[in-house]
Amino acid sequence: MDDRYETSNDVTVTLPRIVERIPTVVVDDAHVIYRVHKGAGGGNTPVAALRRLVKRSSAPNIQEVHAVKGVSFTAYRGEAIGLIGSNGSGKSTLLRTIAGLLPVNRGAVYTQGQPSLLGVNAALLNDLSGERNVTLGCLAMGMQPDDVARMTPEIIEFSGINQRGDFASLPMRTYSSGMAARLRFSIAAAKKHDVLLIDEALATGDKGFRKRSEQRVRELREGAGTVFLVSHQLSSVRDTCERTIWLESGVIRMDGPTDEVIRAYEAFANGK
Amino acid sequence: MATTALVDPETGLTQAQLAARHGLRVAGERPSLTEYSRRLWAYRHFTAAYANAKLVASYSNAKLGQIWQVLTPLTNAAVYYLIFGVVLGQNTIPNFIAYLTTGLFIFNFTQSAVLAGTQSISGNLGLIRALHFPRACLPLAATLTQFQQLLASMIVLVGIVLVTGEPLTLAWLMLPPALLLQAFFNAGVVMVVARMGSKASDLKQVMPFILRTWMYGSGVLYSVKLFDRLPEWASTLIQFNPILVYIELARYALLEQAPLLNESLTQLWLVAAGWAVLGGIAGYVYFWRGEQEYGRG
Structure with missing residues (x-):
């Protein structure tokens, strides 16, 4: 079956929905298992470490976490999808897998272009001024130097870090965590992404910024991208996403229109 | 659903x-190697900007700021001169201070590039996990930062060499190509240690010792003629030590009477170019093969 054939043939029928839905992210029965260091504990003495080296066994303080257990879904162009679920349900792991930063142990994740993950711990260079970080961040996203020079004032304006004096020329280590998060979001949102993954980044800003960033997410979506939003703030999911996936203990509990899913999720969370 | x-x-x-x-x-x-190289080229502005930013950031907390770029190599040279020149009374080498600083600065280029490279992946996880760019940008930027540092110390070196009475000759023209070859070799080594350092964080602890051993095997602090006392195979091995070769080239270029281990200039250039090509390409391919692993875990 060919998409072009479909659309050109059906000119008389006006479909309520766009016929050509182009998938941007296809997740096929993905399992993600990662290893975590439990940190200092028993068997962490130098002697024990040496014995492990000799015996070539792995450290005892490493535990395997089966974070995503067989998740499948397809995301289409122009969609904004909210990911909700209680803490430790595998939301962030799933995002990092889509971004190609964590390998799947079973199944597969296919993406169009290179998804960009925007997380709260996306650190830039703290010793440099905000302005230089904007330049670096934009170049790191593959923008051309003259575009970067043109966009820099806009990005700083959007982030609003200059509302309390000239913070753009101060090193980023002097920023409050909210300011730094705002700047990071503004940098990442300056470019059109095929797939943008946002991990709790909108929650850090103040109210004015949150409004602006929600607007920005909508614009990015209209620019024919797909946006994933992980958030514990159901209101921001409700405002930006029309589709929501509810993840619980690494499996999809529900996937559908945001209103329905959030209603079910709230009932679940209250009933606990 | x-x-x-x-x-x-x-x-x-x-x-x-x-x-x-x-x-x-x-x-x-x-991506394939050609596609990867194409992307890397497209990100050249990022690599340059990042190298520059690192250079600025490294002295941002110091009151004297960028002056340390020149001050650090100068202080280093002073300390070693005090110990090897004054206290130990090294007197077999003519113009010892110039001999020492040449070796020291050339060696320091590789040393600091390798040390920075070890952490160029593990120290930038935030950036790697947030943004997608060819990861080779980071070790290359680390090399570039150190190359800029080297240029600053070369100004100091030229000053020292001229003040200590060496004449300005045509042989000086050999210095820039020698430094460039060393930069290529360094880039290769840096990419290797960057990949190794991304997995084994203990490498950071081991690296200073490896580098110190390398320094003693490169004839930085004493006359390379001492290596003649070694058994035949060992001194042949040291003749092919890449850093020693780059140091010898620089000494050949700048100093009139410096003792050299390699008598043949052609052989020096061949070995220097060989290491640059071999190290650069092997390091690049090795780094590329690990591309999808960086930032995971």
């Missing part, structure tokens, strides 16, 4: 077929 089913209801395709039909790629797949 329709979208969670394994088979897409609209097209009757499985997830994998659907992905294949729309040309989706497996997430985090490693």
